[in-house]
Amino acid sequence: xxxxxxxxxxxxxxxxxxxxxxxxxxxxxxxxxxxxxxxxxxxxxxxxxxxxxxxxxxxxxxxxxxxxxxxxxxxxxxxxxxxxxxxxxxxxxxxxxxxxxxxxxxxxxxxxxxxxxxxxxxxxxxxxxxxxxxxxxxxxxxxxxxxxxxxxxxxxxxxxxxxxxxxxxxxxxxxxxxxxxxxxxxxxxxxxxxxxxxxxxxxxxxxxxxxxxxxxxxxxxxxxxxxxxxxxxxxxxxxxx
Numbered sequence: 642x643x644x645x646x647x648x649x650x651x652x653x654x655x656x657x658x659x660x661x662x663x664x665x666x667x668x669x670x671x672x673x674x675x676x677x678x679x680x681x682x683x684x685x686x687x688x689x690x691x692x693x694x695x696x697x698x699x700x701x702x703x704x705x706x707x708x709x710x711x712x713x714x715x716x717x718x719x720x721x722x723x724x725x726x727x728x729x730x731x732x733x734x735x736x737x738x739x740x741x742x743x744x745x746x747x748x749x750x751x752x753x754x755x756x757x758x759x760x761x762x763x764x765x766x767x768x769x770x771x772x773x774x775x776x777x778x779x780x781x782x783x784x785x786x787x788x789x790x791x792x793x794x795x796x797x798x799x800x801x802x803x804x805x806x807x808x809x810x811x812x813x814x815x816x817x818x819x820x821x822x823x824x825x826x827x828x829x830x831x832x833x834x835x836x837x838x839x840x841x842x843x844x845x846x847x848x849x850x851x852x853x854x855x856x857x858x859x860x861x862x863x864x865x866x867x868x869x870x871x872x873x874x875x876x877x878x879x880x881x882x
Contacts, residue, residue, distance in 0.1 A: 643718075650715035653727045657710025660731040664702035667735055669693030671747050692742050702738065706731045709866055716870045721765035721774070722818045726869055729757045729814065733862045736807065740858035746803030755810045762817050774817050781816020781823045782809045788827070804857050811865045818869065821876025826868020833867075834860035 671689040692698070710730040717723040732754045740746050758778075766775040789808035793800045808827070815823040834857055 646715055646718040649718045649723055650711045653714025653723065653730075654707045654711030657727065657730045658703045658707030661703035661706030661734060662699045664706070664731060664735045664738065665693040665695075665698045667750070668698075668739060671739070671749055674745060674747075686743050686745070689739070689743075689747075692739065698738070702731070702734050705737075706734045709734065712866065713869050717818070721761075721769065724765060725758060725761040725778075725814050725817050728761065729754050729810075732757065733865075737859040737862050740803075740856040744801070744856045746801065746807055746858050748803070748806065751803065751806045751810060755806075755813070758810055758814045758817075762813065765817070777820070777823070778813045778817040782813035784816075784823075785809055785812025785827055800857060804861065807858055807861055811861060815865055815868050815872070819873055819876070821874070822868040822872030824868075825872035825875050826865040828864070829867040830857075830861040830864025833863060 669690050669692075673689060674686075710727050713726045713730060714723060717726055732750055736746055736750050736754070739750070762775060762778045766772070786805060786809040789800065789805040793802055793805050811826065812823065815826040834855075
């Protein structure tokens with residue numbers, strides 16, 4: 642790894658870490674969702690202000706943002722991919738925290754992440770006139786949205802529509818980086834989500850665990866990070882085989 646990639650990683654880690662300190666402030670100002678009479682929750686949803694008030698949340702969010710941002714910066718180096726991926730990392734950390742606590746992905750944060758990715762992609766296109774990157778980003782967003790929307794339509798209890806919205810954001814960012822990051826990043830989310838649950842169900846021999854609802858957003862985000870880190874290399878090996 643050359644010095645420029647290390648510098649890109651260091652800058653990304655610092656910027657994302659500082660932005661991560663603001664995650665509790667952002668979460669505490671999210672509007673509470675309207676109650677859904679057709680889908681009664683198993684237990685009352687934790688309020689966003691209560692999540693934001695959790696001890697050391699700012700430090701935890703900053704640490705995760707710095708670590709993930711640094712890894713993303715290390716993978717992209719000083720490229721336009723850095724601009725597309727790194728700034729959205731703290732927003733993804735906020736989404737993951739909220740989803741873990743509430744099993745919800747707030748539209749406000751998802752739309753913010755989508756706007757940030759779209760703006761960065763457009764800036765890169767204006768600066769480089771590389772239509773290929775732009776087309777891949779659009780295809781990635783649409784493809785991810787269609788796949789997740791079909792999964793949601795076929796079995797709504799297994800996936801929330803917030804996951805569908807988030808998939809388009811991740812698909813756009815990963816698609817900009819390349820086909821490898823796109824396919825590896827999307828598939829990895831399903832893989833790291835499904836395997837632990839399947840193994841736990843087998844160990845406990847309790848199939849009810851497979852029907853238990855779990856937040857999928859953090860796994861989607863983790864899979865996307867894996868796509869950023871190793872998607873290009875894995876795709877090159879797969880296509881060369």
